[in-house]
Amino acid sequence: MDDKDKIDPATEFSAESSWELGGDSDSVYLFGSDRESSILSEFGWNLHLEKVEGSGGDTAGFGDFDRIDVDGRSDLAGNQQLPEGSAVQCTGAAVQVGDASTLNPSVSSSSSEDPPEKSTTSGGSDGQPPPETASKVRKKGQKRIRQPRFAFMTKSEIDHLEDGYRWRKYGQKAVKNSPFPRSYYRCTNSKCTVKKRVERSSEDPTIVITTYEGQHCHHTVGFPRAGLIGHEVSYASQLTHSAPQFYYYQGVQYPQGSSLTLTQSHQAPGEAGEYRVLPEPTHRLPTDEGLLGDIVPPGMRNQ
DNA sequence: CGACTTTGACCAGCGC
DNA sequence: GCGCTGGTCAAAGTCG
Secondary structure, three states, X not given: OOHHHOOOHHHHHHXXXXXXXXXXXXXXXXXXXXXXXXXXXXOOOOEEEEEOXXXXXXXXXXXXXXXXXXXXXXXXXXXXXOOOXXXXXXXXXXXXXXOHHHOOHHHOOOOOOOOOHHHHOOOXXXXXXXXXXXXXXXXXXXXXXXXXXXXXXXXXXXXXXXXXXXXXXXXXXXXXOXXXXXXXXXXXXXXXXXXXXXXXXXXXXXXXXXXXXXXXXXXOOOOOOOOOOOOOHHHHHHHHHHOHHHHHHHHHHOOOOOOEEEOOEOOOOOOOOOOOOOOOOOOOOOXXXXXXXXXXXXXXXXX
16 A cells, blocks of 8 residues: 555545535534435435534644544544543544635635555555456456445554454555554455455554455344445435444443544445435434444444 | 464566 | 565464
């Protein structure tokens, strides 16, 4: 992974994403503004960042928020467990705080190019066709197709977070400019093409960067669920399957003082946009079938 | 014994 | 063309 592939909140949120903010000084909502918003809204994604008291100013990074509330599940980020002063880490994200009506459109860049795409997996095989066709027999000159990715950072001492799926590690590489290796995981389901990369931030060793790529074609281990819905399943599924990582982790074993970060990266070639986070979905799925419905066992949701 | 991890080798893409 | 780097493979080792 070169620098472009690193999860850079500033890039993810301001350069690649289109945002609008609303709310007041204490509650700031981020509004996605286009197609991707619709995609997420299908799954009832709703991100609500609550600003840390006292952190004023016209602009703020996500680090200025101490509460993250997705789809009305205030504990998604484990905030009940987060000690006072904990921040949702998104340092560097130039998020403007203010009323939606006064929001500067420049906050959004809605780049449709997604430059990081170019080198993210230079030579890599991420996003390649299903394993059975893409392993060693991958033909020369055959371009690897990268699937949409969803990345997030979690402040944790544990590298590999439990997310309800079973993963098999298939590689580990030293990362340039980082003392920490990157681990590569594949979903153990033979029919599933989802991959996951886990690495620690070189800048902040306490932060684990997890990147999911692809979509699960099955359900989590232990709690079957109805099939995915929607025509954007390739995007949403990875989102719905990835996001609960927070939930799991924070709720079950997140250490004191931990915090987390949401970043999103859409790297699919030919796709114009990136994921956005909706503030107030125009429509939601039934509670249990929402963002977490795909992965979080019901018993774990009531936290 | 099957599932999983480790790790060195290999390959492909990219920049120079 | 060459070297660097990221990503994957696969044999060997480990674990339950």
